[in-house]
Amino acid sequence: MRKRPPLDKPLVATGIEGLDTILEGGLTPNRLYLVEGLPGAGKTTMALQFLLEGVRRGESVLYVTLSETESELREVATSHGWDLRGVHIHELFSAADQLDPDEQYTVFHPSEVELGKVTQGILDEVERLQPQRVVFDSLSEIRLLAGSLLRFRRQILALKQYFAGRKATVLLLDENHVPEQGLNAHTIVHGVISLDQLRPEFGGDRRRLRVSKMRGRPFHGGFHDYEIETGGVIVFPRLVAADHRREIESGTLHSGLQEMDALLGGGIERGTSTLLIGSAGTGKSSLATHFVMEAAKRGERSAVFLFEESVHALRTRSRGLGLDLDGRMADGTVIVQPIDPSELSPGEFFHIVRDAVERKEARIVVIDSLNGYLNAMPGERFLVTQLHELLSYLGQMGVSSFLLNAQQGLIGSTNSALDISYLADSVIMLRYFEAQGEVRTAISALKKRTSGHERTLREFNISAAGIDIGEPLRNFRGVLTGVPREVESAPAAAPPAAASAK
DSSP states (O other), rough: OOOOOSSSSSOBOSOHHHHHHTTTOOSSSSSSEEEEEEETSSSSHHHHHHHHHHHHOOOOOEEESSSSSSHHHHHHHHEEEOOOEEEEEEGGGGGOOOOOOOOSSSSSTTTTTOOOHHHHHHHHHHHOEEEEEEEEEEEHHHHHHHOSHHHHHHHHHHHHHHHHTTTTTTEEOOOHHHHHHHHHHHTTSSSSEEEEEEOHHHHHEEEEEEEETTTOOOOOOOOOEEEEETTTEEEEEEGEEEGOOOOOOOOOOOOOOOOHHHTTSEEETTEEEEEEEEEEEEHHHHHHHHHHHHHHHHTTTHHHHHHESSHHHHHHHHTTTOOOOHHHTTTEEEEEOOOTTOOOHHHHHHHHHHHIIIISSSEEEEEEHHHHHHHOOOOOOOOOHHHHHHHHHHHTTTOEEEEEEEOOOOSSBBBSSSOTTTTTOOOOEEEEEETTTEEEEEEEEEEEEESSSOOOOOOEEETTTTTEEEEEOOOOOOOSSSSSSEEEOOOOOOOOOOOOOO
């Protein structure tokens, strides 16, 4: 793990937990920062959270608004259930015509030209309050007043110089995304936080942020998903498995079924991932639920994430198998979380999984199914890479994961739209086959990295009595084709002759 350099001063918390995680604690104090994004990205909401955090810490804070009225800001706060008492709002909107860029070389610096009445009012307000936190909303208005890129840059420099030594951390909000205009502010400020919005063809908008600059400080780069909800901006830091390592308990998960454990070479090792593949209805969910219920008997918690099936259907099927899932859900041993496929981002899903593992102490995670996971985020790229990071994280946390993947087709040739068999530590396949006028199900272990396993095919049955796994299907040939041919039983092999004593 990288070592962090010692800090001369405590960091400034932004009031947004996920953003502070990305910034590895917060902002460097007494510096100028730029928060940029298109209208509706959440800049104002984020800025108000920043100031309210200052109020909570007993600091003096100031919101200078050039684009929105004080009434509009209070409406935003009311929509989130916030009380803006303690937040000083200085409104320039009604007097913006007094700022004539042709008459003033700079808006904020008092040493170059005589300041206008409105500008002097801003400085008087700053001198009176001596704020530790300041927000300027927005640079777009200053850019228009400046009239040229040169004057705009000089004004931002003047703003930086004015607040230097006044022990204030300043956020500048900007709507501009034109490179030749935005970069003028980028080169001056201490850090840049960019807010982005994606508009998929179906479902809600996806929002993500990126810290593109932070002088002299480590931070988590890349894009991080975030949402604007009642109560403010919620940021979901990008999952980096290498940042989550701990000593894990070795051991084996037993299924409670002797034949199943024999098929797996004794069971499933803790902290490994198991892929259950098969056509719809072969029993993948039932088998995963059986492992979950067996873990519950040992007092271990599990988390089941449903992308396709409803909670009601899962509970009904479990009762039909004689499994007391209702009781385990009631006492919190099993957590069942339905996932809305049209309103999800990868970062938010990973945040939910992390919460189940780190806060609720789940030792088993079930994703039902990968097909739903893929369909939930059709516009996202690199889903398999993100899934690899998730499995690495779960493994390093000592959590056993079960991934369900439905194959296309029933009997005969089958295929999968998402092939992640190379990521899983173990692969269990269930498939239909026809024999003696009946449709049956066979189960086999195709892969197990951590130990040996049976290479046999066994019959898999589900009934009101639960799951039953039969003896190896040695009387059939071609089970994997779906239409096997029955063969005569091979004679039992003679026991090896005893070695003669010398």
